[in-house]
Amino acid sequence: MSLDRVTMDIGKKRIRIYYTSDVHGSDVCFKKFLNAGKIYSADLLILGGDLSGKLIVPIVKEGHQSYSAAFQGRNWQISGAQELDALIKKIRFTGLYPFVTERAETTRFESQVEKDRLFIRLLSESMEKWTKLADERLKDTNLKCLVMPGNDDPYEIDSVLAKSTHILNPDGKVVEIDETYELASCSNGNLTPWQCPRDIDEAKLHVRLESICSSVTSFESAIFNFHVPPYDSGLDTAAKIDGELRVVAEMGQPVMMPVGSHAVRQTIEIHKPMLGLHGHIHESRGTTTIGRTLCINPGSEYGEGILHGAVIDLEGGKVKSHVLTSG
Amino acid sequence: MISLKYGGEALQSKRVLKLAAPSVDVFARKASGLVRQASWFDGFLTSIGTMNMVWIAVSYIWALSIFPGSLFDVSIVLATVFCAFNAVLFAQFASMMPRSGGDYVFNSRGMTPSLGFMFNFSMVVWNMFWTAYTSWILSAITASSAFTIIGAVTGSEYWTNLGVAAASPEVSFIIGAIVILFIALVTYLGIRPFFRVMKIAFVLGMLGIFALMFVLATSSQAQFVNVFEGFVGAGGYQNVIKTATENGFILGTGSWDNTILAIAIAFQPLGFSIWASYISGEIKDAKRFKINALAIVGSLFVMAVFLLIFWYLSVAVLGYDFMGAIGYLYYNVPASSPLLIPPGVQFFGSLLAQNLVLDIIIAIGFIAWAFLYAPQSMLMVVRCMTAWTIDRLAPKKLGEVNPRYHTPTWAIALATIISLGFLAFFVFTTGWFSIYGFNAFLGGGTLTFMAVAVSGIIFPYRKATKQIFESSPANQRLLGIPWLTINGIVTLLFMGYVTYLYLMPWSGVATEASLSFMIGVYVLGIVVYVAARTYQKRKGVPVELIFKEIPPE
Numbered sequence: 001m002s003l004d005r006v007t008m009d010i011g012k013k014r015i016r017i018y019y020t021s022d023v024h025g026s027d028v029c030f031k032k033f034l035n036a037g038k039i040y041s042a043d044l045l046i047l048g049g050d051l052s053g054k055l056i057v058p059i060v061k062e063g064h065q066s067y068s069a070a071f072q073g074r075n076w077q078i079s080g081a082q083e084l085d086a087l088i089k090k091i092r093f094t095g096l097y098p099f100v101t102e103r104a105e106t107t108r109f110e111s112q113v114e115k116d117r118l119f120i121r122l123l124s125e126s127m128e129k130w131t132k133l134a135d136e137r138l139k140d141t142n143l144k145c146l147v148m149p150g151n152d153d154p155y156e157i158d159s160v161l162a163k164s165t166h167i168l169n170p171d172g173k174v175v176e177i178d179e180t181y182e183l184a185s186c187s188n189g190n191l192t193p194w195q196c197p198r199d200i201d202e203a204k205l206h207v208r209l210e211s212i213c214s215s216v217t218s219f220e221s222a223i224f225n226f227h228v229p230p231y232d233s234g235l236d237t238a239a240k241i242d243g244e245l246r247v248v249a250e251m252g253q254p255v256m257m258p259v260g261s262h263a264v265r266q267t268i269e270i271h272k273p274m275l276g277l278h279g280h281i282h283e284s285r286g287t288t289t290i291g292r293t294l295c296i297n298p299g300s301e302y303g304e305g306i307l308h309g310a311v312i313d314l315e316g317g318k319v320k321s322h323v324l325t326s327g
Numbered sequence: 328m329i330s331l332k333y334g335g336e337a338l339q340s341k342r343v344l345k346l347a348a349p350s351v352d353v354f355a356r357k358a359s360g361l362v363r364q365a366s367w368f369d370g371f372l373t374s375i376g377t378m379n380m381v382w383i384a385v386s387y388i389w390a391l392s393i394f395p396g397s398l399f400d401v402s403i404v405l406a407t408v409f410c411a412f413n414a415v416l417f418a419q420f421a422s423m424m425p426r427s428g429g430d431y432v433f434n435s436r437g438m439t440p441s442l443g444f445m446f447n448f449s450m451v452v453w454n455m456f457w458t459a460y461t462s463w464i465l466s467a468i469t470a471s472s473a474f475t476i477i478g479a480v481t482g483s484e485y486w487t488n489l490g491v492a493a494a495s496p497e498v499s500f501i502i503g504a505i506v507i508l509f510i511a512l513v514t515y516l517g518i519r520p521f522f523r524v525m526k527i528a529f530v531l532g533m534l535g536i537f538a539l540m541f542v543l544a545t546s547s548q549a550q551f552v553n554v555f556e557g558f559v560g561a562g563g564y565q566n567v568i569k570t571a572t573e574n575g576f577i578l579g580t581g582s583w584d585n586t587i588l589a590i591a592i593a594f595q596p597l598g599f600s601i602w603a604s605y606i607s608g609e610i611k612d613a614k615r616f617k618i619n620a621l622a623i624v625g626s627l628f629v630m631a632v633f634l635l636i637f638w639y640l641s642v643a644v645l646g647y648d649f650m651g652a653i654g655y656l657y658y659n660v661p662a663s664s665p666l667l668i669p670p671g672v673q674f675f676g677s678l679l680a681q682n683l684v685l686d687i688i689i690a691i692g693f694i695a696w697a698f699l700y701a702p703q704s705m706l707m708v709v710r711c712m713t714a715w716t717i718d719r720l721a722p723k724k725l726g727e728v729n730p731r732y733h734t735p736t737w738a739i740a741l742a743t744i745i746s747l748g749f750l751a752f753f754v755f756t757t758g759w760f761s762i763y764g765f766n767a768f769l770g771g772g773t774l775t776f777m778a779v780a781v782s783g784i785i786f787p788y789r790k791a792t793k794q795i796f797e798s799s800p801a802n803q804r805l806l807g808i809p810w811l812t813i814n815g816i817v818t819l820l821f822m823g824y825v826t827y828l829y830l831m832p833w834s835g836v837a838t839e840a841s842l843s844f845m846i847g848v849y850v851l852g853i854v855v856y857v858a859a860r861t862y863q864k865r866k867g868v869p870v871e872l873i874f875k876e877i878p879p880e
Contacts, residue, residue: 028794031879039877040869072800073617093798234728256518258733286717286726304424304795305879306436311872321868324717326436327877 004215006168007176008144010043013315015177018042020309021227021279022150022300025053025123026095030130032307032327037143039327040311044177045143046170048279049150049187049227050300051130051157052123056097056115058106059087067100094303097122120156127157131164138166146170150227150279151189151198170225172208174215180317181274182216185225189280190261193241206263213271221317222273229260229278230268230290235297236260237284268293275312275319285324294319301326374600374626376529377703380536381461381696382596383637384468384671390592391647392654393833396582397589400638406593407631409821410600413776414623416783416814417601419801421623422616423786429604430775431711436792437782440874441856444720446778448852451711453771454704455742458507459749460767461700466502467494469697472674473690479558480683494668496754503750510702511743514709517732525702528695535692536633538685539676543640546679551644554678559665564649567665571652574660578648591768591828596634598772598825600627602703616800641672644679705742712738719870720859765834766845773822773829780822783815791876 018036023029030051037045059069066079071091078087084100091098099122109115138145147167149157161169168175170185177183188198188205200208209226216222229235240248240255248255259281268276268290276295285299285308298308307327313320390399420433430450435443475490477483492498513524552564572578603622641650656664668674673693677686713735716726725738787796787809796802796811803810830837836845863870 028879032877035877035879039875040872074800090798093794232730232733234733237733255522288728301424305798306424306795307877311869313867313869321866323719323863323868323870323873325872326874 004173004212005176006170006173008044008168008178010142010144010178012043012178014320015044015181015314016040016042017044017046017312017314018309019046019048019225019277019296019312020298020307021048021277022050022282022302023047023307024050024095024152024300024302025092025097025126026302026305027092027126028305029095029302029307031133032305033309034134034137034145036307036309036327037141037145040325042311043142043144045145046183046225046277047145047147048225048277049148050152050279051127051147051149052119052153053095053097053126054152056099056118056122057091058109059084059098059100060103060106061100062103069098071096093305097126120154123154124156124160127160128163131160131167135164135166144168146175146183146185146225148185148225148227149187149198151187151192151196153187154197172212174212181221181223181314182218183223183225184212184216184273186212187227189228190263192259193245202261202263205261206266209263209267213267216271216273219271219273222271223275223277224264224268224271224273224293225277226261226264226267227278228264228280229284229297230265230276230295231260231262232258233260233265233290233295234288235278235284235286235295236281238281239283265290268295274317277310287322287324294322296322296324298324371603371622371626371629372529373603373703374623375630376525376699377602378596378599378626378630379696379700380532380596380630380633381464381469381693381700383536383539383634384472384673384693385669386592386596386634387638387641387672388650388654388670390589391651392576392658393592394582394585394589395577395651395655396579397585398581398583399586399589399593400635401586402589402593403597403631403634403638405587406590406597407627409590409817410594410597410627411624412814412817412821413598413780414600414627415620416779416811416818417604418616418619418623419811419814420779420783421604421619423795423799423801429601429707430779431714433779434782435874436795437786437789438778440718441853442778444715444718444856445849445852446775447711448855449770449848450775451708452745452848452851453767454708455745456749456767457771458510458701458704458708458742458746459503459753461697461704462503462506462510462746462750463499463753464700465506465694465697466499468669468671469673469690469693470502471499471668472671472677473686473694475668476674476677476686476690477683479678480681480686491667500750500754503754504747506698506701507743507746507750510705511739513702514705515729515732515734515736515739517734521702521706525699528699531695532692532699535673535689535695538680538688538692539673540636540640542676542680542685542689543637543644543672546644548644548646551646551675551679554681555675558678563665564646567656568648568652570660570663571655574656574663576652576655576659578652580647588828588831588833591825591834593634594773594825595768597627597630598768598776600624600630601776602707637672645672645675705739705746708742709735709738712742718873719863719868720856765829765836766841769826769829769836770845770848773826776822777819777826780815780819783811784819786815787811 018040020033033047036042057069057071059067062068067084069076069087076087078084088098109118134145145167147161148169148171158169161167170183171187173185175183186209188200188208190202190205191199236258237256238259240257242248272292276293278295278297281297282300284297287294287296296310298310300308309325310322311325312322387399390397424432424436431443431447434446471490471493474486474493478487478490493502513521556563600623653670657666657670673689677689680686712721713726715721716723726735727737728734729736786792801811805813835841860870
């Protein structure tokens with residue numbers, strides 16, 4: 001077996017996959033993901049990328065047991081351990097990272113380098129908690145669990161995921177399931193205005209996808225777990241952003257445009273897999289078909305603690321049924 | 328600065344009232360989706376476009392002819408105050424669950440998916456009706472008025488006859504159908520051309536509003552009497568009042584009873600500032616509540632100000648008694664009405680202008696306002712239908728988008744056919760509007776708002792939704808009671824009252840045929856829901872999982 005091929009035995013005639021994506025640091029969504037197997041009677045859980053939160057909320061110690069924070073557009077003034085704990089939970093619920101600090105220390109984070117360093121630290125700590133929780137919750141079950149980073153995730157989290165005993169990071173690999181289905185995965189995305197850690201240009205992305213697909217033996221029952229949706233598929237419609245990262249709006253409506261990947265689309269059109277699992281564009285929840293390939297983007301509302309996902313039943317080398325869920 | 332109490336159980340335990348130190352802002356990294364917030368003004372324009380200033384043409388005349396003696400300015404103020412609670416409620420929901428779908432999203436999550444669908448189904452049906460109705464308004468009220476005025480100013484019999492014809496069933500069907508088909512085409516061509524057309528209509532509409540304001544503000548009642556009598560004949564102004572009185576119209580003002588009842592009329596232009604929540608929920612932002620509140624509540628207040636300005640101008644120039652009397656004659660004693668087209672403030676303003684350029688600006692402006700309504704309704708219908716297909720509650724075909732324009736062809740086609748059907752029933756069936764017309768404000772308005780109000784009341788307390796509320800910017804309380812609940816209670820009571828007003832005899836809603844139709848829409852919604860779920864289940868699709876809550880612990 002080559003390094004980029006992994007086998008996974010589920011041993012069932014009908015396999016139920018639960019797929020979700022873009023939890024962006026939300027503790028509650030990750031916990032729901034781990035419980036989704038039980039609730040949806042799934043055999044295989046897949047988290048398709050973008051695990052990292054986007055913002056750090058500094059909670060500044062102002063005096064003995066009193067703190068201030070800017071969160072949800074308001075200034076919070078709290079005091080006491082109980083209130084601090086409640087605020088931390090609230091911040092974590094929305095996928096942001098609370099950071100309790102002294103006022104004097106905050107000046108250190110004026111530079112983006114220091115902010116990024118802090119992000120990596122907090123993100124790694126959070127991911128360690130998640131993987132420990134996953135190992136604990138999955139240890140006595142037959143559930144298989146794949147957790148892949150997405151274009152938003154720094155490469156530093158790969159080493160944290162690798163430590164888990166019950167989570168497999170399928171990025172760049174082909175996972176063979178019950179000798180029937182082959183799941184090819186890619187965390188990278190095409191370039192975005194934000195220049196995220198795993199953004200690469202379309203040409204490089206195409207090369208990478210083809211490289212991963214070269215390990216697939218049969219595309220008839222293959223599954224592409226590519227974080228980014230195919231270009232112009234209806235699963236990639238997002239608000240147009242101007243040069244200052246401002247949403248372009250006309251008559252109160254954001255101007256929407258396709259922002260998916262040409263390389264992903266091309267790879268799907270060339271190889272015609274059975275199923276495409278995608279995330280990345282939170283507001284483009286839906287399903288579509290490209291040729292014979294059923295493509296799914298469950299969308300994301302991680303900030304509200306709602307876990308959008310897809311339950312997909314596979315049988316006889318085909319997709320038997322699929323449904324989008326909101327859990 | 329005084330800081331309010333926010334948050335969950337622990338935070339509520341302490342009364343916080345102290346000086347706040349400036350907080351350190353969040354640290355951001357390069358991550359997708361971190362966009363600067365859309366301007367509140369963008370959302371504001373959407374809501375203003377939906378509330379629609381075409382009501383300025385008819386609201387006062389309807390209010391004074393149906394509820395004589397009412398102090399309609401007071402009705403406007405009262406309706407504004409109470410509609411503000413509904414507006415804030417929708418803004419709070421939009422900030423908690425910022426995605427398109429409005430009541431469908433709020434009620435599916437706040438109550439149950441079946442109730443969410445049932446109320447949204449009714450909203451969709453009535454919006455298809457509304458598409459037809461406003462297309463008819465464009466022809467029968469704004470276009471007919473415009474043609475008549477052009478005929479009067481130019482002395483052209485052709486235009487005068489065209490004005491009368493535009494209000495006839497045949498021509499209003501043809502014009503209405505062309506409007507509906509045009510809207511369908513623009514919707515089909517994609518969101519950018521759609522909003523380009525809307526923007527042009529909005530600018531033309533505002534030009535018309537300011538032109539009318541200018542004409543009324545620079546005219547006196549004596550001038551109006553003069554031009555009106557030039558149009559209908561000498562003594563025509565007093566004759567209108569006299570004939571109406573002889574036929575049962577009650578003169579006078581200061582009736583508080585009718586002022587309270589006229590809230591039903593004031594609700595029509597003011598009740599729908601919440602529209603931005605249906606179609607502008609795509610962008611996530613922690614400060615979204617403020618943006619939504621500014622857009623939704625701000626547009627409500629601006630609309631109220633325009634309504635009040637035109638009310639005072641209309642009373643001063645057209646005359647309080649005249650407005651009630653002319654409406655009374657046209658709608659109740661048409662044989663004695665000097666006008667063959669529905670009376671409207673824009674019509675009288677155009678008569679006063681005596682200037683072809685101003686007349687055309689006013690005419691095009693009000694045609695543009697009437698036009699602005701229908702596309703918003705069509706877009707809402709199409710978006711909801713697409714959302715249903717995602718939840719497997721409608722045939723997959725409805726959600727299919729055409730590859731060129733990325734718009735749901737079949738959903739647009741279905742909405743167009745049903746709207747045309749409504750239009751045909753509407754213009755060719757006698758009394759159709761009087762039987763079913765005001766139902767739209769219930770099935771497509773107050774009843775759905777009441778359902779959202781119930782969702783708002785229970786949302787902070789339901790196990791499944793409590794955490795969403797507590798972690799959202801909408802988590803604000805008054806004496807420990809969530810504002811969401813308070814807004815829900817006030818909205819429930821107010822919308823219940825408006826529903827009661829529409830069930831009174833004046834509206835024609837409380838007839839067997841009308842109520843059967845309205846209830847039938849809800850029943851049909853439930854039938855569609857159950858049938859869709861049963862069908863999908865038989866196909867092996869685990870539809871019971873769609874909204875199944877996953878416990879995090």
